[in-house]
Amino acid sequence: MTKSIVVTGANRGIGLEFVKLYCRRGDKVYAVCRQSSAALAETGADIIDGVDVGSEACAARLREGLANVRVQLLINNAGILRDEKLGELNYATIEDQFHINTLGPLRVTEALLDNLEEGAKIALITSRMGSIADNSSGGRYGYRISKAALNIAGVSLAHDLKPRGIAVALLHPGYVATDMVGGRGDISPELAAERLAARIDELNLGNSGSFWHSNGELLPW
Ligand SMILES: NC(=O)c1ccc[n+]([C@@H]2O[C@H](COP(=O)([O-])OP(=O)(O)OC[C@H]3O[C@@H](n4cnc5c(N)ncnc54)[C@H](OP(=O)(O)O)[C@@H]3O)[C@@H](O)[C@H]2O)c1
DSSP, X not given: OOOEEEEESTTSHHHHHHHHHHHHTTOEEEXXXXXXXXXXXXXXXXXXXXXXXXXXXXXXXXXXXXXTOOEEEEEEOOOOOOOOOTTSOOHHHHHHHIXXXXXXXXXXXXXXXXXXXXXXXXXXXXXXXXXXXXXXXOOOXXXXXXXXXXXXXXXXXXXXXXXXXXXXXXXXXXXXXXXXXXXXXXXXXXXXXXXXXXXXXXXXXXXXXXXXXTTSOBOOO
């Protein structure tokens, strides 16, 4: 059955590969971005641009772009990575990451609550850098804070949406060769999207609220 799928951060990186993958599967994809790209335009997805997930105005733009659309899968993928060092912490970049990486997915999800069908799924693309147990190297204050906060918000979403039959996954893509990491990384964005989609396929109400690596490993909080 054709599904309606919403992907944020769809113009490049892992988000763009999600769009390509679900378009190949024959799903109806709504590609949400601030500004489209040539590669995104080629996919044939419906493009909803002008959506900055770090701004409150994104909710109205999303509701307008997705009016009357029943959504079976929402992938909150948009995110940023900045760097801060102790002794010279940049509180502005820490706040930016919190607004985009933590509040962004919450804003998008809340804006689309009425669009999400019973039995729908929500994927939150987080990072193992948000794992407290896995933090063996320190640093990256803003990114770690924002993704740890996203993780706990995701668990609350899983609890709150269970009565509506909606399952929520917290997914770490792996170390992926995108702009975010200067093109370095162990795997391509195509492979990351493929693996993440496999995890989303396995998501159900029984395992909702879990934190997985895209390779299937369950990650510690
Ligand atoms: N790459 C990795 O190794 C890695 C590892 C762990 C987790 N992740 C997570 O995976 C997700 C995707 O990252 P990526 O590697 O594909 O990074 P990327 O290539 O830098 O892409 C980031 C995407 O997020 C969008 N975005 C950034 N700020 C936004 C905003 N304020 N409003 C709307 N969209 C915004 C970007 O759009 P613009 O073009 O408009 O900036 C772009 O589409 C992120 O959540 C990231 O934290 C990545």
